[in-house]
Structures are given as C-alpha cells and as structure tokens.
Amino acid sequence: MSAPLLKLTNVCKSYGTTDVLTDISLEVRPGEVLCLLGDNGAGKSTLIKVLSGFHEPTSGTLEIGGAPASFKSPRDASAHGIATVHQFGGTFPLMSIGRSFFVGAEPTKGWGPLKRFDRKYAGEVAVREMRALGITRVTDGDRLVGGLSGGERQALAIGRAVYFGANVLILDEPTAALGVKEATHVLRIIMQARQKGIAVILVTHNVTHAMTVGDHFAVLIRGALAADFRKGERTREEITDLMAGGEAMAELEAEIETYQREHAGHVPDPSELERRTHPKQTG
Ligand SMILES: Nc1ncnc2c1ncn2[C@@H]1O[C@H](COP(=O)(O)OP(=O)(O)O)[C@@H](O)[C@H]1O
Ligand SMILES: [Mg+2]
16 A cells, blocks of 8 residues: 555644544545545534645644645645645636636736736636546537536536646535436546546545445544545445444334334334434423
8 A cells, every 4th residue: 555645643623612623533545535424514524624724723733745734725735736626616607617727827828018818728728628537518618617517517626636736636525416427427537536646535425426436434423533444344334324323323213113013014203203212302
C-alpha cells in the first residue's frame, strides 16, 4: 500500500461549545476512493470544510505527503492540490461553461490594457476536458452552466479539478440529486480520476454507490469515527446498519415483527408503535 497523501490525526472541531468533530484520525492514499459515510448531521460536511480550508480544526493535525500542513483558506488547500466539488457541482448557473471551468485562473489574450479573457480558448478546453470524461452532448463552451444537467455539472467540476492538477479530489454527495444513469456516469468519472492516481474522498448516503467505487470506508456517527475499514471487510448490511444508527432500526424491526405475530400479520399504525417503544410517555 502506498504512503498516505493526506493524514489527519486527532482532528477536533467545535463551534463555540458544540463539538462537531471529535478525534478524527484518517489516512487518504493516492489512487484510492475513500467513502465518507454517515447520517445527516454526523459531521461529514464539517470534515470536508476542514480538509478544504474553509475551517481550521480546533485541535489536531493535518499532514500532506508526510509534511505538516495547515490551511488558512480554501486557496491554501487548493495550493496543496486539494480540490473540492461542493454539492450540485458548486458552479454558477449564469456563467458560461468556459468561464466556469477557468474561474480564478482565467486565460487571457492580448497585452497591457488590451488584455482580456480568452473566451474561445476557455470554451474549447472546457468542452475538450468534459469530452474526455465521456460528456459528448456539450459542444459549445459559451453555453451557460445553468443549462447543464446535474451529472454534466459534476463532470465539469471534476474535469476542472483534474485539469488543474488536483491530487486529492473531494466530492460532497455528487450523486445525491441525480438519476440512475447520470449517477452511474459520475461514478465512472470517479473511477477515471482514481486511475490517474488521484485520491478521491466521496461523501455519500448511497451504500450501493459507495460499495461500487470505494476502496476504503469511514463512517461518522455524531462527529466521531465509528468505523474505518477497507473493501471487503464489511457486508452491505453491516454498512447500512452503521449508517442508519443500526440499533434504532433493529429495535423498530423487532417491534413490527412482534406486533405482526400478535395481530395476524397486520402492520401496526405509528401511534401503536410509539406506545410500545416508549410505554411511559404515552397512554
Ligand atoms: N457553523 C456551525 N455552527 C454550529 N453548528 C454547526 C455549524 N455547522 C454545522 N454545525 C452542526 O454540526 C453538525 C454536523 O453538521 P454537518 O457537518 O453539516 O453534518 P453532515 O454533513 O454529516 O450532515 C450538525 O449538528 C450541525 O448542526
Ligand atoms: Mg453535509
């Protein structure tokens, strides 16, 4: 196994008196997909904000390529090769595809007072890079990003990160708003990035998507690392259980089964379940 590209040691993040992340230690390796799993509010986005330079950790350390690193801003993180694609591709709907691809790094033509954004070049590169990711329907870089589908926007953002030489690519729920076909395409693009030796951190709720492309899995529960395992070490059921807070679901299933046994297979209504699960609070 290769040396970690990114290493977190005992990272904590609090907002005031609220501890959102506690003691997160993780290693991210080149050419691997790390799936970050967890229920809503578990702290996934907060962890990503720490990794992408939006927030500094309250305590704990980050290392990149074996050297200590600290990010004061998102610019710092991207200078270290960390690219983050926020949900919905993080793009601006009213920007052209070409400009969006180069935002913050605009190519120019001309010189001095005549220097201006090279629209044609930007559009051509953006279209070419999207084509390399299998997006063939987009042929005009002057079109607005708002006209792209969700999957195409993800491809634009991922293509951009790869083009500018990211070695860690962070994707926050890239498939959440997509249909099956588009989600599959985005997963293919993730595999392409992985093949290039990029370390991918994929945040997802979808266990199927995670199991399809993941090499390494980390499950967050209430801000703590509840599990950290590699492909093949856990079954789908175990992963689903971990994500759903396991015990709560098992309890609900047992309640339904008991009721069905006692009531000729009928399904209990919600108030009946509530009475059984919390007998002292009702009735
Ligand atoms: N700026 C903030 N101030 C206070 N609490 C926050 C802030 N940002 C997030 N939180 C809290 O941190 C917890 C984790 O949030 P988040 O990282 O967004 O979770 P996830 O992405 O896993 O759904 C939540 O309880 C959320 O309310
Ligand atoms: Mg989130």
